[in-house]
Amino acid sequence: MSISLLKRSAAALAAGGLLLGAAACSDDEDSSTDSTSSADASSGADASGSADASDAAGASDSASESDSESADSSEGADASEGADASEGAEGEGADGELSESLQAAYDEAGGETGELGALQNVESGDAGTLATFDNGWLTESADGTVTPLIGEIGNSWVNDGGLENELGLPTAPETGDAANGWEQTFENGTLAWVNDGSGNWSADVQTGQ
Known part of the structure; x- marks a missing residue:
């Protein structure tokens, strides 16, 4: 048990x-x-x-x-645009802009609808500035004096050197008529467009006067 x-x-x-x-x-x-x-x-x-x-x-x-990257791209674009706008402005100013004196003379002559017609080109050199139009020229000396050139006297002066012409810049508008011919004074002489009496016209350049 x-x-x-x-x-x-x-x-x-x-x-x-x-x-x-x-x-x-x-x-x-x-x-x-x-x-x-x-x-x-x-x-x-x-x-x-x-x-x-x-x-x-x-x-x-x-x-x-x-x-x-976005910031860099944006800055590059601005620089590039800044760089492109600046070059265009310089090129335009060198090729086609009239000074205040030239613009005033051009406006007084009637502008584009006047006797000079439309502006073609503006060039500058040591002697001064030459503005070329459809029907003539305007010159501006270093002291700001503006003088017109037209017709065969203008053609002769431009073809013989323009701003580099030995006559220098014109000092007064041309004078004369179809019967006696035309003459214009320059810094270093005169340039005339004359008839030899036989109906033949030619340029007569006199320097040193």
């Missing part, structure tokens, strides 16, 4: 120990699972955070580089 009770007690204790061990193992496994899950979650969160941070940093860098 005593032996039987002892065996039952031992069996009960053994069963209890197995249950406790199983419970402990279950708790350990749950704890391990929880730890693993926490670690995985933490790692995932860290990885996700790192990826997000990396993506954000990359996007920021790309945006910065894009902004920088």
Whole structure:
């Protein structure tokens, strides 16, 4: 009877120990699972955070580089446009603009619809400035004096050098008529368009007067 009770007690204790061990193992496994899950979650969160941070940093860098490139392009375009506008202005001024004195004389002569007609060209040299029109010329000396040139006297002076002509610039408009011919005074002489009496016209240049 005593032996039987002892065996039952031992069996009960053994069963209890197995249950406790199983419970402990279950708790350990749950704890391990929880730890693993926490670690995985933490790692995932860290990885996700790192990826997000990396993506954000990359996007920021790309945006910065894009902004920088846009700024550089814009500055280059401005320089190029600034550089293109400046050259065009210089070229136009050298080829076709009348000074105030020349413009005033041109306007007084009737402008484009007047006897001189439309402006063709403006050139300058050491002697002064020569403006060429459809039907004549205007010269401007260094002191701003403007003098007209027309007809065959103007043609002769221009063909013989213009601003480089040994006669220099005209000092007064031409005078004369078809019966007696025309004459014009220059800085270093006179230039006349004369008839030899036989109906032949030619230029007569007198220097040093």
